[in-house]
Amino acid sequence: MKPTVAILGAGSMGETFGLGLLRAGWETSDLSIADRRHERIREVEFLTGITATLDAAQAVAGKRVIVVAVKPKDVPALLEQIRETLAADQVIVSIAAGVTIASYEKELPDIPIVRSMPNTPAAIDEGMTAYCGGTHADTEAIKDAAAVLGAVGDTIELSEDLLDAVTAVSGTGPAYAFLLAEAMTEAAIREGLPHYAAERLVHQTLRGAGMLLAGSDKSAFRLRSDVTSPGGTTAAAMYALEEGGFRTLIEDAIRAAARRSRELGRTAAGDSDG
Ligand SMILES: NC(=O)c1ccc[n+]([C@@H]2O[C@H](COP(=O)([O-])OP(=O)(O)OC[C@H]3O[C@@H](n4cnc5c(N)ncnc54)[C@H](OP(=O)(O)O)[C@@H]3O)[C@@H](O)[C@H]2O)c1
Known part of the structure:
Protein backbone atom coordinates (compact mmCIF):
# COMPACT_ATOMS: atom_id res chain seq x y z
CA MET A 1 0.00 0.00 0.00
CA LYS A 2 1.22 3.50 -0.82
CA PRO A 3 2.19 5.59 2.21
CA THR A 4 0.37 8.90 2.69
CA VAL A 5 2.66 11.88 2.12
CA ALA A 6 2.92 15.51 3.27
CA ILE A 7 5.18 17.77 1.24
CA LEU A 8 6.51 20.74 3.19
CA GLY A 9 7.68 23.50 0.85
CA ALA A 10 5.90 23.90 -2.49
CA GLY A 11 8.88 25.18 -4.46
CA SER A 12 10.28 23.54 -7.55
CA MET A 13 11.21 20.27 -5.81
CA GLY A 14 8.00 20.16 -3.75
CA GLU A 15 5.93 20.57 -6.92
CA THR A 16 8.07 17.95 -8.70
CA PHE A 17 7.36 15.44 -5.94
CA GLY A 18 3.66 16.29 -5.79
CA LEU A 19 3.16 15.79 -9.52
CA GLY A 20 5.48 12.76 -9.58
CA LEU A 21 3.54 10.99 -6.82
CA LEU A 22 0.28 11.61 -8.71
CA ARG A 23 1.80 10.19 -11.93
CA ALA A 24 2.96 7.17 -9.91
CA GLY A 25 -0.59 6.43 -8.78
CA TRP A 26 -0.98 8.27 -5.47
CA GLU A 27 -4.45 9.81 -4.96
CA THR A 28 -4.76 13.51 -4.19
CA SER A 29 -6.52 12.49 -0.96
CA ASP A 30 -3.33 10.64 0.16
CA LEU A 31 -1.27 13.81 -0.18
CA SER A 32 -0.98 17.26 1.39
CA ILE A 33 1.26 20.25 0.69
CA ALA A 34 2.30 23.21 2.82
CA ASP A 35 3.95 26.46 1.84
CA ARG A 36 4.37 29.79 3.58
CA ARG A 37 3.00 32.01 0.79
CA HIS A 38 -0.70 32.30 0.17
CA GLU A 39 -0.44 32.79 -3.60
CA ARG A 40 1.81 29.73 -3.89
CA ILE A 41 -0.75 27.64 -1.98
CA ARG A 42 -3.45 28.62 -4.45
CA GLU A 43 -1.15 28.03 -7.44
CA VAL A 44 0.01 24.58 -6.33
CA GLU A 45 -3.52 23.49 -5.47
CA PHE A 46 -4.65 24.54 -8.95
CA LEU A 47 -1.68 22.76 -10.59
CA THR A 48 -1.88 19.48 -8.67
CA GLY A 49 -5.34 19.19 -7.14
CA ILE A 50 -3.63 18.38 -3.83
CA THR A 51 -4.97 20.24 -0.78
CA ALA A 52 -2.42 22.88 0.18
CA THR A 53 -2.19 24.84 3.41
CA LEU A 54 -0.18 27.58 5.11
CA ASP A 55 -0.18 25.45 8.25
CA ALA A 56 2.64 22.88 8.08
CA ALA A 57 1.41 21.13 11.24
CA GLN A 58 -2.00 20.62 9.64
CA ALA A 59 -0.38 19.18 6.48
CA VAL A 60 1.65 16.73 8.57
CA ALA A 61 -1.24 15.43 10.70
CA GLY A 62 -2.04 11.80 9.88
CA LYS A 63 0.54 11.48 7.08
CA ARG A 64 3.08 8.66 7.14
CA VAL A 65 5.92 10.27 5.13
CA ILE A 66 6.82 13.93 5.60
CA VAL A 67 8.97 15.29 2.74
CA VAL A 68 11.00 18.31 3.89
CA ALA A 69 11.45 20.33 0.68
CA VAL A 70 12.40 23.78 1.97
CA LYS A 71 15.84 25.41 1.57
CA PRO A 72 18.41 24.23 4.15
CA LYS A 73 18.31 27.59 5.97
CA ASP A 74 14.52 27.24 6.45
CA VAL A 75 14.64 23.74 7.96
CA PRO A 76 15.02 24.77 11.66
CA ALA A 77 11.98 27.08 11.58
CA LEU A 78 9.92 24.44 9.78
CA LEU A 79 10.81 21.76 12.35
CA GLU A 80 9.75 24.15 15.09
CA GLN A 81 6.31 24.40 13.42
CA ILE A 82 5.74 20.63 13.21
CA ARG A 83 7.60 19.32 16.27
CA GLU A 84 4.49 19.04 18.47
CA THR A 85 2.42 17.27 15.79
CA LEU A 86 4.99 14.62 14.81
CA ALA A 87 4.81 11.07 16.17
CA ALA A 88 7.25 8.15 16.04
CA ASP A 89 5.11 6.31 13.44
CA GLN A 90 5.84 9.05 10.91
CA VAL A 91 8.99 9.33 8.77
CA ILE A 92 10.78 12.55 7.87
CA VAL A 93 12.29 12.38 4.38
CA SER A 94 14.62 15.34 3.95
CA ILE A 95 15.79 16.49 0.54
CA ALA A 96 17.54 19.58 1.97
CA ALA A 97 21.14 19.69 0.73
CA GLY A 98 23.72 19.33 3.48
CA VAL A 99 21.32 19.11 6.44
CA THR A 100 22.58 16.12 8.44
CA ILE A 101 20.58 13.34 10.06
CA ALA A 102 22.20 14.31 13.39
CA SER A 103 20.81 17.85 13.13
CA TYR A 104 17.29 16.46 12.57
CA GLU A 105 17.65 13.93 15.39
CA LYS A 106 18.80 16.67 17.75
CA GLU A 107 15.59 18.60 17.08
CA LEU A 108 13.29 15.58 16.76
CA PRO A 109 14.47 12.77 19.06
CA ASP A 110 12.65 9.43 18.40
CA ILE A 111 11.36 10.42 14.93
CA PRO A 112 12.63 8.25 12.03
CA ILE A 113 14.69 10.37 9.63
CA VAL A 114 15.73 9.56 6.05
CA ARG A 115 18.12 12.03 4.41
CA SER A 116 18.21 12.08 0.64
CA MET A 117 19.62 13.89 -2.38
CA PRO A 118 17.43 13.84 -5.51
CA ASN A 119 18.06 15.70 -8.77
CA THR A 120 15.93 17.71 -11.20
CA PRO A 121 15.25 15.01 -13.85
CA ALA A 122 12.79 13.83 -11.17
CA ALA A 123 10.44 16.23 -12.97
CA ILE A 124 10.18 13.67 -15.79
CA ASP A 125 10.46 10.57 -13.56
CA GLU A 126 14.13 10.18 -14.53
CA GLY A 127 15.58 11.36 -11.23
CA MET A 128 18.48 9.80 -9.34
CA THR A 129 18.14 9.88 -5.58
CA ALA A 130 20.56 8.60 -2.96
CA THR A 135 18.98 5.94 14.03
CA HIS A 136 15.21 5.36 14.30
CA ALA A 137 14.51 4.55 10.65
CA ASP A 138 13.56 0.85 10.67
CA THR A 139 13.02 -1.35 7.60
CA GLU A 140 9.40 -0.19 7.17
CA ALA A 141 10.37 3.49 7.41
CA ILE A 142 13.14 3.04 4.84
CA LYS A 143 10.76 1.10 2.58
CA ASP A 144 8.13 3.86 2.67
CA ALA A 145 10.75 6.58 2.15
CA ALA A 146 12.22 4.68 -0.81
CA ALA A 147 8.73 4.24 -2.31
CA VAL A 148 8.17 8.02 -2.24
CA LEU A 149 11.65 8.87 -3.56
CA GLY A 150 11.37 6.10 -6.17
CA ALA A 151 8.15 7.59 -7.56
CA VAL A 152 10.27 10.06 -9.55
CA GLY A 153 13.17 7.87 -10.69
CA ASP A 154 15.90 5.54 -9.56
CA THR A 155 17.08 5.28 -5.94
CA ILE A 156 20.16 3.99 -4.17
CA GLU A 157 20.85 3.55 -0.44
CA LEU A 158 24.27 4.82 0.64
CA SER A 159 25.95 5.80 3.89
CA GLU A 160 25.55 9.42 4.95
CA ASP A 161 29.25 10.23 4.63
CA LEU A 162 28.89 9.72 0.86
CA LEU A 163 26.06 12.21 0.37
CA ASP A 164 28.40 15.16 -0.26
CA ALA A 165 29.93 13.17 -3.11
CA VAL A 166 26.42 12.27 -4.32
CA THR A 167 25.47 15.96 -4.27
CA ALA A 168 28.53 16.72 -6.42
CA VAL A 169 27.90 13.87 -8.89
CA SER A 170 24.15 13.35 -9.40
CA GLY A 171 22.67 16.34 -7.51
CA THR A 172 24.76 18.82 -9.50
CA GLY A 173 25.21 16.44 -12.42
CA PRO A 174 22.37 17.69 -14.65
CA ALA A 175 24.12 21.09 -14.76
CA TYR A 176 27.27 19.46 -16.18
CA ALA A 177 25.19 17.95 -18.98
CA PHE A 178 23.43 21.29 -19.61
CA LEU A 179 26.77 23.12 -19.80
CA LEU A 180 28.04 20.51 -22.26
CA ALA A 181 24.88 21.01 -24.31
CA GLU A 182 25.39 24.79 -24.32
CA ALA A 183 29.02 24.46 -25.39
CA MET A 184 28.22 21.92 -28.11
CA THR A 185 25.36 24.05 -29.44
CA GLU A 186 27.53 27.19 -29.62
CA ALA A 187 30.32 25.28 -31.37
CA ALA A 188 27.82 23.76 -33.80
CA ILE A 189 26.55 27.23 -34.70
CA ARG A 190 30.14 28.40 -35.24
CA GLU A 191 30.58 25.43 -37.59
CA GLY A 192 27.76 26.87 -39.68
CA LEU A 193 24.68 24.99 -38.46
CA PRO A 194 21.51 27.03 -38.01
CA HIS A 195 20.50 27.49 -34.35
CA TYR A 196 17.39 25.28 -34.56
CA ALA A 197 19.36 22.43 -36.15
CA ALA A 198 22.28 22.77 -33.72
CA GLU A 199 19.94 22.49 -30.72
CA ARG A 200 18.08 19.53 -32.17
CA LEU A 201 21.28 17.66 -33.02
CA VAL A 202 22.77 18.29 -29.58
CA HIS A 203 19.67 17.51 -27.52
CA GLN A 204 18.91 14.25 -29.28
CA THR A 205 22.59 13.22 -29.27
CA LEU A 206 22.88 13.72 -25.50
CA ARG A 207 19.55 11.98 -24.95
CA GLY A 208 20.55 9.05 -27.18
CA ALA A 209 24.01 8.74 -25.65
CA GLY A 210 22.52 8.84 -22.13
CA MET A 211 19.96 6.17 -22.97
CA LEU A 212 22.60 4.01 -24.66
CA LEU A 213 24.88 4.29 -21.64
CA ALA A 214 22.11 3.59 -19.11
CA GLY A 215 20.70 0.68 -21.10
CA SER A 216 23.94 -1.00 -22.10
CA ASP A 217 26.12 -3.57 -20.34
CA LYS A 218 29.15 -1.78 -21.72
CA SER A 219 31.10 0.82 -19.71
CA ALA A 220 31.36 4.44 -20.84
CA PHE A 221 34.97 3.70 -21.82
CA ARG A 222 33.89 0.76 -23.98
CA LEU A 223 31.10 2.71 -25.69
CA ARG A 224 33.53 5.54 -26.41
CA SER A 225 36.16 3.15 -27.77
CA ASP A 226 33.52 1.65 -30.08
CA VAL A 227 33.08 5.00 -31.84
CA THR A 228 36.78 5.95 -31.90
CA SER A 229 38.66 4.57 -34.87
CA PRO A 230 42.39 5.26 -35.18
CA GLY A 231 43.05 8.46 -37.08
CA GLY A 232 39.33 9.23 -37.30
CA THR A 233 37.18 12.22 -36.39
CA THR A 234 36.31 11.09 -32.85
CA ALA A 235 40.00 10.40 -32.13
CA ALA A 236 40.80 13.98 -33.20
CA ALA A 237 38.07 15.35 -30.93
CA MET A 238 39.14 13.20 -27.96
CA TYR A 239 42.74 14.32 -28.40
CA ALA A 240 41.67 18.00 -28.28
CA LEU A 241 39.58 17.38 -25.14
CA GLU A 242 42.39 15.51 -23.35
CA GLU A 243 44.94 18.17 -24.35
CA GLY A 244 42.63 20.85 -22.94
CA GLY A 245 42.42 19.08 -19.57
CA PHE A 246 38.79 17.92 -19.84
CA ARG A 247 39.14 15.13 -17.25
CA THR A 248 40.99 17.31 -14.78
CA LEU A 249 38.35 20.02 -15.13
CA ILE A 250 35.52 17.58 -14.43
CA GLU A 251 37.39 16.22 -11.43
CA ASP A 252 38.00 19.76 -10.14
CA ALA A 253 34.32 20.63 -10.63
CA ILE A 254 33.11 17.56 -8.71
CA ARG A 255 35.64 18.18 -5.93
CA ALA A 256 34.53 21.84 -5.67
CA ALA A 257 30.85 20.86 -5.48
CA ALA A 258 31.55 18.21 -2.81
CA ARG A 259 33.58 20.74 -0.80
CA ARG A 260 30.74 23.27 -1.03
CA SER A 261 28.23 20.63 0.08
CA ARG A 262 30.39 19.90 3.15
CA GLU A 263 30.60 23.63 3.93
CA LEU A 264 26.82 23.98 3.65
CA GLY A 265 26.40 20.94 5.87
CA ARG A 266 28.62 22.51 8.54
CA THR A 267 26.65 25.74 8.60
CA ALA A 268 23.31 24.12 7.57
CA ALA A 269 22.44 27.69 6.67
CA GLY A 270 23.30 27.96 3.00
CA ASP A 271 20.64 28.69 0.42
CA SER A 272 22.12 26.49 -2.31
CA ASP A 273 19.90 24.02 -4.12
CA GLY A 274 22.73 21.49 -4.16
N1 LIG B 1 16.40 22.27 -7.00
C1 LIG B 1 17.27 21.26 -7.04
O1 LIG B 1 17.94 20.97 -8.02
C2 LIG B 1 17.46 20.40 -5.80
C3 LIG B 1 18.08 19.15 -5.93
C4 LIG B 1 18.23 18.38 -4.79
C5 LIG B 1 17.80 18.86 -3.56
N2 LIG B 1 17.24 20.08 -3.47
C6 LIG B 1 16.79 20.56 -2.16
O2 LIG B 1 15.39 20.73 -2.21
C7 LIG B 1 15.01 21.75 -1.29
C8 LIG B 1 14.03 22.66 -1.98
O3 LIG B 1 14.65 23.23 -3.11
P1 LIG B 1 13.79 24.07 -4.16
O4 LIG B 1 14.71 24.39 -5.28
O5 LIG B 1 12.49 23.39 -4.42
O6 LIG B 1 13.53 25.42 -3.27
P2 LIG B 1 12.38 26.51 -3.47
O7 LIG B 1 11.93 26.55 -4.88
O8 LIG B 1 12.86 27.76 -2.80
O9 LIG B 1 11.17 25.91 -2.60
C9 LIG B 1 11.07 25.95 -1.21
C10 LIG B 1 9.65 26.41 -0.85
O10 LIG B 1 9.45 26.21 0.54
C11 LIG B 1 8.83 27.39 1.06
N3 LIG B 1 9.06 27.46 2.52
C12 LIG B 1 10.14 27.91 3.17
N4 LIG B 1 9.98 27.80 4.49
C13 LIG B 1 8.75 27.25 4.69
C14 LIG B 1 8.01 26.88 5.82
N5 LIG B 1 8.48 27.05 7.06
N6 LIG B 1 6.79 26.34 5.66
C15 LIG B 1 6.29 26.16 4.42
N7 LIG B 1 6.96 26.48 3.28
C16 LIG B 1 8.17 27.03 3.43
C17 LIG B 1 9.47 28.50 0.27
O11 LIG B 1 8.78 29.72 0.39
P3 LIG B 1 9.53 31.09 -0.05
O12 LIG B 1 9.43 31.18 -1.55
O13 LIG B 1 8.76 32.15 0.67
O14 LIG B 1 10.95 31.00 0.41
C18 LIG B 1 9.42 27.91 -1.15
O15 LIG B 1 8.15 28.06 -1.75
C19 LIG B 1 16.31 22.46 -0.85
O16 LIG B 1 16.60 22.13 0.48
C20 LIG B 1 17.36 21.93 -1.76
O17 LIG B 1 18.60 21.78 -1.10
C21 LIG B 1 17.03 20.85 -4.57
Whole structure:
Protein backbone atom coordinates (compact mmCIF):
# COMPACT_ATOMS: atom_id res chain seq x y z
CA MET A 1 0.00 0.00 0.00
CA LYS A 2 1.22 3.50 -0.82
CA PRO A 3 2.19 5.59 2.21
CA THR A 4 0.37 8.90 2.69
CA VAL A 5 2.66 11.88 2.12
CA ALA A 6 2.92 15.51 3.27
CA ILE A 7 5.18 17.77 1.24
CA LEU A 8 6.51 20.74 3.19
CA GLY A 9 7.68 23.50 0.85
CA ALA A 10 5.90 23.90 -2.49
CA GLY A 11 8.88 25.18 -4.46
CA SER A 12 10.28 23.54 -7.55
CA MET A 13 11.21 20.27 -5.81
CA GLY A 14 8.00 20.16 -3.75
CA GLU A 15 5.93 20.57 -6.92
CA THR A 16 8.07 17.95 -8.70
CA PHE A 17 7.36 15.44 -5.94
CA GLY A 18 3.66 16.29 -5.79
CA LEU A 19 3.16 15.79 -9.52
CA GLY A 20 5.48 12.76 -9.58
CA LEU A 21 3.54 10.99 -6.82
CA LEU A 22 0.28 11.61 -8.71
CA ARG A 23 1.80 10.19 -11.93
CA ALA A 24 2.96 7.17 -9.91
CA GLY A 25 -0.59 6.43 -8.78
CA TRP A 26 -0.98 8.27 -5.47
CA GLU A 27 -4.45 9.81 -4.96
CA THR A 28 -4.76 13.51 -4.19
CA SER A 29 -6.52 12.49 -0.96
CA ASP A 30 -3.33 10.64 0.16
CA LEU A 31 -1.27 13.81 -0.18
CA SER A 32 -0.98 17.26 1.39
CA ILE A 33 1.26 20.25 0.69
CA ALA A 34 2.30 23.21 2.82
CA ASP A 35 3.95 26.46 1.84
CA ARG A 36 4.37 29.79 3.58
CA ARG A 37 3.00 32.01 0.79
CA HIS A 38 -0.70 32.30 0.17
CA GLU A 39 -0.44 32.79 -3.60
CA ARG A 40 1.81 29.73 -3.89
CA ILE A 41 -0.75 27.64 -1.98
CA ARG A 42 -3.45 28.62 -4.45
CA GLU A 43 -1.15 28.03 -7.44
CA VAL A 44 0.01 24.58 -6.33
CA GLU A 45 -3.52 23.49 -5.47
CA PHE A 46 -4.65 24.54 -8.95
CA LEU A 47 -1.68 22.76 -10.59
CA THR A 48 -1.88 19.48 -8.67
CA GLY A 49 -5.34 19.19 -7.14
CA ILE A 50 -3.63 18.38 -3.83
CA THR A 51 -4.97 20.24 -0.78
CA ALA A 52 -2.42 22.88 0.18
CA THR A 53 -2.19 24.84 3.41
CA LEU A 54 -0.18 27.58 5.11
CA ASP A 55 -0.18 25.45 8.25
CA ALA A 56 2.64 22.88 8.08
CA ALA A 57 1.41 21.13 11.24
CA GLN A 58 -2.00 20.62 9.64
CA ALA A 59 -0.38 19.18 6.48
CA VAL A 60 1.65 16.73 8.57
CA ALA A 61 -1.24 15.43 10.70
CA GLY A 62 -2.04 11.80 9.88
CA LYS A 63 0.54 11.48 7.08
CA ARG A 64 3.08 8.66 7.14
CA VAL A 65 5.92 10.27 5.13
CA ILE A 66 6.82 13.93 5.60
CA VAL A 67 8.97 15.29 2.74
CA VAL A 68 11.00 18.31 3.89
CA ALA A 69 11.45 20.33 0.68
CA VAL A 70 12.40 23.78 1.97
CA LYS A 71 15.84 25.41 1.57
CA PRO A 72 18.41 24.23 4.15
CA LYS A 73 18.31 27.59 5.97
CA ASP A 74 14.52 27.24 6.45
CA VAL A 75 14.64 23.74 7.96
CA PRO A 76 15.02 24.77 11.66
CA ALA A 77 11.98 27.08 11.58
CA LEU A 78 9.92 24.44 9.78
CA LEU A 79 10.81 21.76 12.35
CA GLU A 80 9.75 24.15 15.09
CA GLN A 81 6.31 24.40 13.42
CA ILE A 82 5.74 20.63 13.21
CA ARG A 83 7.60 19.32 16.27
CA GLU A 84 4.49 19.04 18.47
CA THR A 85 2.42 17.27 15.79
CA LEU A 86 4.99 14.62 14.81
CA ALA A 87 4.81 11.07 16.17
CA ALA A 88 7.25 8.15 16.04
CA ASP A 89 5.11 6.31 13.44
CA GLN A 90 5.84 9.05 10.91
CA VAL A 91 8.99 9.33 8.77
CA ILE A 92 10.78 12.55 7.87
CA VAL A 93 12.29 12.38 4.38
CA SER A 94 14.62 15.34 3.95
CA ILE A 95 15.79 16.49 0.54
CA ALA A 96 17.54 19.58 1.97
CA ALA A 97 21.14 19.69 0.73
CA GLY A 98 23.72 19.33 3.48
CA VAL A 99 21.32 19.11 6.44
CA THR A 100 22.58 16.12 8.44
CA ILE A 101 20.58 13.34 10.06
CA ALA A 102 22.20 14.31 13.39
CA SER A 103 20.81 17.85 13.13
CA TYR A 104 17.29 16.46 12.57
CA GLU A 105 17.65 13.93 15.39
CA LYS A 106 18.80 16.67 17.75
CA GLU A 107 15.59 18.60 17.08
CA LEU A 108 13.29 15.58 16.76
CA PRO A 109 14.47 12.77 19.06
CA ASP A 110 12.65 9.43 18.40
CA ILE A 111 11.36 10.42 14.93
CA PRO A 112 12.63 8.25 12.03
CA ILE A 113 14.69 10.37 9.63
CA VAL A 114 15.73 9.56 6.05
CA ARG A 115 18.12 12.03 4.41
CA SER A 116 18.21 12.08 0.64
CA MET A 117 19.62 13.89 -2.38
CA PRO A 118 17.43 13.84 -5.51
CA ASN A 119 18.06 15.70 -8.77
CA THR A 120 15.93 17.71 -11.20
CA PRO A 121 15.25 15.01 -13.85
CA ALA A 122 12.79 13.83 -11.17
CA ALA A 123 10.44 16.23 -12.97
CA ILE A 124 10.18 13.67 -15.79
CA ASP A 125 10.46 10.57 -13.56
CA GLU A 126 14.13 10.18 -14.53
CA GLY A 127 15.58 11.36 -11.23
CA MET A 128 18.48 9.80 -9.34
CA THR A 129 18.14 9.88 -5.58
CA ALA A 130 20.56 8.60 -2.96
CA TYR A 131 19.25 8.19 0.58
CA CYS A 132 20.31 7.14 4.03
CA GLY A 133 18.30 6.18 7.12
CA GLY A 134 18.89 7.61 10.60
CA THR A 135 18.98 5.94 14.03
CA HIS A 136 15.21 5.36 14.30
CA ALA A 137 14.51 4.55 10.65
CA ASP A 138 13.56 0.85 10.67
CA THR A 139 13.02 -1.35 7.60
CA GLU A 140 9.40 -0.19 7.17
CA ALA A 141 10.37 3.49 7.41
CA ILE A 142 13.14 3.04 4.84
CA LYS A 143 10.76 1.10 2.58
CA ASP A 144 8.13 3.86 2.67
CA ALA A 145 10.75 6.58 2.15
CA ALA A 146 12.22 4.68 -0.81
CA ALA A 147 8.73 4.24 -2.31
CA VAL A 148 8.17 8.02 -2.24
CA LEU A 149 11.65 8.87 -3.56
CA GLY A 150 11.37 6.10 -6.17
CA ALA A 151 8.15 7.59 -7.56
CA VAL A 152 10.27 10.06 -9.55
CA GLY A 153 13.17 7.87 -10.69
CA ASP A 154 15.90 5.54 -9.56
CA THR A 155 17.08 5.28 -5.94
CA ILE A 156 20.16 3.99 -4.17
CA GLU A 157 20.85 3.55 -0.44
CA LEU A 158 24.27 4.82 0.64
CA SER A 159 25.95 5.80 3.89
CA GLU A 160 25.55 9.42 4.95
CA ASP A 161 29.25 10.23 4.63
CA LEU A 162 28.89 9.72 0.86
CA LEU A 163 26.06 12.21 0.37
CA ASP A 164 28.40 15.16 -0.26
CA ALA A 165 29.93 13.17 -3.11
CA VAL A 166 26.42 12.27 -4.32
CA THR A 167 25.47 15.96 -4.27
CA ALA A 168 28.53 16.72 -6.42
CA VAL A 169 27.90 13.87 -8.89
CA SER A 170 24.15 13.35 -9.40
CA GLY A 171 22.67 16.34 -7.51
CA THR A 172 24.76 18.82 -9.50
CA GLY A 173 25.21 16.44 -12.42
CA PRO A 174 22.37 17.69 -14.65
CA ALA A 175 24.12 21.09 -14.76
CA TYR A 176 27.27 19.46 -16.18
CA ALA A 177 25.19 17.95 -18.98
CA PHE A 178 23.43 21.29 -19.61
CA LEU A 179 26.77 23.12 -19.80
CA LEU A 180 28.04 20.51 -22.26
CA ALA A 181 24.88 21.01 -24.31
CA GLU A 182 25.39 24.79 -24.32
CA ALA A 183 29.02 24.46 -25.39
CA MET A 184 28.22 21.92 -28.11
CA THR A 185 25.36 24.05 -29.44
CA GLU A 186 27.53 27.19 -29.62
CA ALA A 187 30.32 25.28 -31.37
CA ALA A 188 27.82 23.76 -33.80
CA ILE A 189 26.55 27.23 -34.70
CA ARG A 190 30.14 28.40 -35.24
CA GLU A 191 30.58 25.43 -37.59
CA GLY A 192 27.76 26.87 -39.68
CA LEU A 193 24.68 24.99 -38.46
CA PRO A 194 21.51 27.03 -38.01
CA HIS A 195 20.50 27.49 -34.35
CA TYR A 196 17.39 25.28 -34.56
CA ALA A 197 19.36 22.43 -36.15
CA ALA A 198 22.28 22.77 -33.72
CA GLU A 199 19.94 22.49 -30.72
CA ARG A 200 18.08 19.53 -32.17
CA LEU A 201 21.28 17.66 -33.02
CA VAL A 202 22.77 18.29 -29.58
CA HIS A 203 19.67 17.51 -27.52
CA GLN A 204 18.91 14.25 -29.28
CA THR A 205 22.59 13.22 -29.27
CA LEU A 206 22.88 13.72 -25.50
CA ARG A 207 19.55 11.98 -24.95
CA GLY A 208 20.55 9.05 -27.18
CA ALA A 209 24.01 8.74 -25.65
CA GLY A 210 22.52 8.84 -22.13
CA MET A 211 19.96 6.17 -22.97
CA LEU A 212 22.60 4.01 -24.66
CA LEU A 213 24.88 4.29 -21.64
CA ALA A 214 22.11 3.59 -19.11
CA GLY A 215 20.70 0.68 -21.10
CA SER A 216 23.94 -1.00 -22.10
CA ASP A 217 26.12 -3.57 -20.34
CA LYS A 218 29.15 -1.78 -21.72
CA SER A 219 31.10 0.82 -19.71
CA ALA A 220 31.36 4.44 -20.84
CA PHE A 221 34.97 3.70 -21.82
CA ARG A 222 33.89 0.76 -23.98
CA LEU A 223 31.10 2.71 -25.69
CA ARG A 224 33.53 5.54 -26.41
CA SER A 225 36.16 3.15 -27.77
CA ASP A 226 33.52 1.65 -30.08
CA VAL A 227 33.08 5.00 -31.84
CA THR A 228 36.78 5.95 -31.90
CA SER A 229 38.66 4.57 -34.87
CA PRO A 230 42.39 5.26 -35.18
CA GLY A 231 43.05 8.46 -37.08
CA GLY A 232 39.33 9.23 -37.30
CA THR A 233 37.18 12.22 -36.39
CA THR A 234 36.31 11.09 -32.85
CA ALA A 235 40.00 10.40 -32.13
CA ALA A 236 40.80 13.98 -33.20
CA ALA A 237 38.07 15.35 -30.93
CA MET A 238 39.14 13.20 -27.96
CA TYR A 239 42.74 14.32 -28.40
CA ALA A 240 41.67 18.00 -28.28
CA LEU A 241 39.58 17.38 -25.14
CA GLU A 242 42.39 15.51 -23.35
CA GLU A 243 44.94 18.17 -24.35
CA GLY A 244 42.63 20.85 -22.94
CA GLY A 245 42.42 19.08 -19.57
CA PHE A 246 38.79 17.92 -19.84
CA ARG A 247 39.14 15.13 -17.25
CA THR A 248 40.99 17.31 -14.78
CA LEU A 249 38.35 20.02 -15.13
CA ILE A 250 35.52 17.58 -14.43
CA GLU A 251 37.39 16.22 -11.43
CA ASP A 252 38.00 19.76 -10.14
CA ALA A 253 34.32 20.63 -10.63
CA ILE A 254 33.11 17.56 -8.71
CA ARG A 255 35.64 18.18 -5.93
CA ALA A 256 34.53 21.84 -5.67
CA ALA A 257 30.85 20.86 -5.48
CA ALA A 258 31.55 18.21 -2.81
CA ARG A 259 33.58 20.74 -0.80
CA ARG A 260 30.74 23.27 -1.03
CA SER A 261 28.23 20.63 0.08
CA ARG A 262 30.39 19.90 3.15
CA GLU A 263 30.60 23.63 3.93
CA LEU A 264 26.82 23.98 3.65
CA GLY A 265 26.40 20.94 5.87
CA ARG A 266 28.62 22.51 8.54
CA THR A 267 26.65 25.74 8.60
CA ALA A 268 23.31 24.12 7.57
CA ALA A 269 22.44 27.69 6.67
CA GLY A 270 23.30 27.96 3.00
CA ASP A 271 20.64 28.69 0.42
CA SER A 272 22.12 26.49 -2.31
CA ASP A 273 19.90 24.02 -4.12
CA GLY A 274 22.73 21.49 -4.16
N1 LIG B 1 16.40 22.27 -7.00
C1 LIG B 1 17.27 21.26 -7.04
O1 LIG B 1 17.94 20.97 -8.02
C2 LIG B 1 17.46 20.40 -5.80
C3 LIG B 1 18.08 19.15 -5.93
C4 LIG B 1 18.23 18.38 -4.79
C5 LIG B 1 17.80 18.86 -3.56
N2 LIG B 1 17.24 20.08 -3.47
C6 LIG B 1 16.79 20.56 -2.16
O2 LIG B 1 15.39 20.73 -2.21
C7 LIG B 1 15.01 21.75 -1.29
C8 LIG B 1 14.03 22.66 -1.98
O3 LIG B 1 14.65 23.23 -3.11
P1 LIG B 1 13.79 24.07 -4.16
O4 LIG B 1 14.71 24.39 -5.28
O5 LIG B 1 12.49 23.39 -4.42
O6 LIG B 1 13.53 25.42 -3.27
P2 LIG B 1 12.38 26.51 -3.47
O7 LIG B 1 11.93 26.55 -4.88
O8 LIG B 1 12.86 27.76 -2.80
O9 LIG B 1 11.17 25.91 -2.60
C9 LIG B 1 11.07 25.95 -1.21
C10 LIG B 1 9.65 26.41 -0.85
O10 LIG B 1 9.45 26.21 0.54
C11 LIG B 1 8.83 27.39 1.06
N3 LIG B 1 9.06 27.46 2.52
C12 LIG B 1 10.14 27.91 3.17
N4 LIG B 1 9.98 27.80 4.49
C13 LIG B 1 8.75 27.25 4.69
C14 LIG B 1 8.01 26.88 5.82
N5 LIG B 1 8.48 27.05 7.06
N6 LIG B 1 6.79 26.34 5.66
C15 LIG B 1 6.29 26.16 4.42
N7 LIG B 1 6.96 26.48 3.28
C16 LIG B 1 8.17 27.03 3.43
C17 LIG B 1 9.47 28.50 0.27
O11 LIG B 1 8.78 29.72 0.39
P3 LIG B 1 9.53 31.09 -0.05
O12 LIG B 1 9.43 31.18 -1.55
O13 LIG B 1 8.76 32.15 0.67
O14 LIG B 1 10.95 31.00 0.41
C18 LIG B 1 9.42 27.91 -1.15
O15 LIG B 1 8.15 28.06 -1.75
C19 LIG B 1 16.31 22.46 -0.85
O16 LIG B 1 16.60 22.13 0.48
C20 LIG B 1 17.36 21.93 -1.76
O17 LIG B 1 18.60 21.78 -1.10
C21 LIG B 1 17.03 20.85 -4.57
